Amino acid sequence: MSQLAHSAPWQALTADAAQLRTRHLRELFAVDGDRYAQFSLQHGQLLLDFSKQRICEQTLTHLHALAGVAGITGWQQRMRSGELINHTEKRAVRHMDLRAGDAAPAEVKAVLARIEAFCERIHSAEWRGFSGERITDVVNIGIGGSDLGPRMAVQALSACQQPDLRVHFVANLDGADLAGTLASLNPRSTLFIVASKTFTTLETMRNARTARDWLLAVAGDASAVARHFVAASTNLRATGEFGIAPENVFEFWDWVGGRFSLWSAIGLPIALAIGFGHFRQLLAGAHDLDQHFFSAPPASNLPLTMALLTLWNTDFLGAASHGVFPYSHSLELLPDYLQQLEMESNGKQVDRDGKIIGMPTCPILWGTAGTNGQHSYFQLLHQGGQVVASDFITLARADFPLAGHHPGLLANCLAQSAALAFGQTAEEAQANGADASLLPYRTFPGNQPSSTLILPELSPFTLGQLLALYEHKVFCLGVLWNLNSFDQWGVELGKYLAGKLTPLLAGDGDDATLDASTRGLIAHLRQFS
Numbered sequence: 001m002s003q004l005a006h007s008a009p010w011q012a013l014t015a016d017a018a019q020l021r022t023r024h025l026r027e028l029f030a031v032d033g034d035r036y037a038q039f040s041l042q043h044g045q046l047l048l049d050f051s052k053q054r055i056c057e058q059t060l061t062h063l064h065a066l067a068g069v070a071g072i073t074g075w076q077q078r079m080r081s082g083e084l085i086n087h088t089e090k091r092a093v094r095h096m097d098l099r100a101g102d103a104a105p106a107e108v109k110a111v112l113a114r115i116e117a118f119c120e121r122i123h124s125a126e127w128r129g130f131s132g133e134r135i136t137d138v139v140n141i142g143i144g145g146s147d148l149g150p151r152m153a154v155q156a157l158s159a160c161q162q163p164d165l166r167v168h169f170v171a172n173l174d175g176a177d178l179a180g181t182l183a184s185l186n187p188r189s190t191l192f193i194v195a196s197k198t199f200t201t202l203e204t205m206r207n208a209r210t211a212r213d214w215l216l217a218v219a220g221d222a223s224a225v226a227r228h229f230v231a232a233s234t235n236l237r238a239t240g241e242f243g244i245a246p247e248n249v250f251e252f253w254d255w256v257g258g259r260f261s262l263w264s265a266i267g268l269p270i271a272l273a274i275g276f277g278h279f280r281q282l283l284a285g286a287h288d289l290d291q292h293f294f295s296a297p298p299a300s301n302l303p304l305t306m307a308l309l310t311l312w313n314t315d316f317l318g319a320a321s322h323g324v325f326p327y328s329h330s331l332e333l334l335p336d337y338l339q340q341l342e343m344e345s346n347g348k349q350v351d352r353d354g355k356i357i358g359m360p361t362c363p364i365l366w367g368t369a370g371t372n373g374q375h376s377y378f379q380l381l382h383q384g385g386q387v388v389a390s391d392f393i394t395l396a397r398a399d400f401p402l403a404g405h406h407p408g409l410l411a412n413c414l415a416q417s418a419a420l421a422f423g424q425t426a427e428e429a430q431a432n433g434a435d436a437s438l439l440p441y442r443t444f445p446g447n448q449p450s451s452t453l454i455l456p457e458l459s460p461f462t463l464g465q466l467l468a469l470y471e472h473k474v475f476c477l478g479v480l481w482n483l484n485s486f487d488q489w490g491v492e493l494g495k496y497l498a499g500k501l502t503p504l505l506a507g508d509g510d511d512a513t514l515d516a517s518t519r520g521l522i523a524h525l526r527q528f529s
């Protein structure tokens with residue numbers, strides 16, 4: 001069990017939880033009419049309302065005391081000073097340097113300048129394909145951190161989309177992904193970005209080779225690769241071996257974790273999609289949040305507050321699941337992106353000392369854009385009997401202001417968090433006209449904890465703030481659970497086994513050492529080959 005669990009604040013929180021488990025949010029709001037003012041924070045125009053969390057002032061005090069015991073400030077300094085806090089991979093964690101503006105390291109500025117020049121060449125149509133056609137389509141081939149962040153950001157900022165250029169994303173090893181994308185594209189006017197930190201990832205390399213064959217089948221000459229393939233990678237040797245010219249490789253460094261890499265050359269598809277000026281604003285928004293995180297006192301520190309609330313919900317109130325509901329269609333892919341950011345970072349049970357943590361760490365994160373989710377799984381949140389903590393995220397001003405849409409969207413966002421928090425008693429249901437025989441079905445227990453984040457609008461700057469907010473939340477949780485948020489050993493075993501099974505599926509090799517289930521499945525599949 002983690003050291004923290006033996007600390008005085010942890011013991012105090014255990015007592016708080018015993019009390020608060022029996023109290024309803026209705027009661028907490030009834031006894032304290034000032035809850036909103038007390039439990040909301042603002043940074044610039046970014047608002048976090050956490051008054052609908054099942055906490056009281058004392059809980060918050062104890063949570064902050066816990067953060068003190070865990071040494072958040074010390075870990076912030078260790079990260080900022082470049083210490084190798086990703087200890088299992090012996091790497092620093094410096095993605096903040098990628099968005100530090102004038103204070104960024106020279107090598108970061110140099111790559112940004114190259115990205116800017118490249119965007120200019122593509123947008124102005126100075127860069128041409130092998131047959132002289134301008135580039136109309138860009139396909140980013142990458143997976144995990146080399147896909148989810150850029151894919152989400154390009155979608156989120158589609159209001160800033162550059163004219164005459166479409167940006168596509170291919171990630172899956174399943175040929176349906178690449179084939180479906182290529183079906184509508186012309187090799188003469190398509191540019192591929194092979195995005196891979198390691199440049200060894202199975203899915204990405206398979207897709208990149210197939211895309212290269214698709215190009216060469218039309219171009220007929222290997223020299224066309226230089227006009228149609230660029231790379232974002234730390235592995236310059238492998239990009240060269242693939243045939244990508246050194247001047248077409250946008251470099252980044254091992255101190256940029258994959259899921260923290262959209263600020264690096266991995267952000268190239270974002271810069272191409274929304275223009276380099278907007279990309280800079282995205283970086284500036286994240287930098288602004290970095291400064292907040294490193295300078296705001298704990299009580300007004302947004303990422304730290306969000307982390308403490310997640311710890312509280314997970315380890316004290318038993319919420320094993322965390323819903324993220326962006327009431328912004330443009331932020332539709334945010335939950336997918338956050339799944340990797342949070343679960344690959346903190347879904348671990350071994351601490352920094354190699355010991356079992358022995359308590360739940362990262363909750364299972366999921367969600368979709370509102371209002372769609374309301375017509376799907378919200379039933380369970382309202383009446384399914386499980387504690388699910390949620391983040392509602394919305395925009396004060398719409399990015400696509402069609403008349404009559406946004407007020408309804410906002411009303412639904414606020415209505416859902418209120419319904420989850422306060423529920424509906426049988427008396428209220430009756431007063432609202434429910435038939436007496438249906439009262440058990442029309443009663444809502446409520447008491448589901450949630451926070452609401454409101455962005456003034458969705459711009460590159462506010463998106464940068466939002467993403468950095470979650471990044472630092474993840475960092476704080478890693479410190480609280482005393483785990484390394486920056487490695488991902490848990491994904492390796494499956495990759496290794498897939499490598500062993502691939503030849504067996506082709507009938508090559510001996511499957512005698514396999515378990516009976518896998519052996520049976522392989523035998524079944526081989527009947528179709």
Ligand code: F6P
Nearest residue numbers: 143144145146196197198201258
């Ligand atoms: O398999 C997990 C992972 O290593 C992620 O952490 C990473 O974002 C993804 O694969 C892709 O890695 P790469 O950018 O090296 O292709």
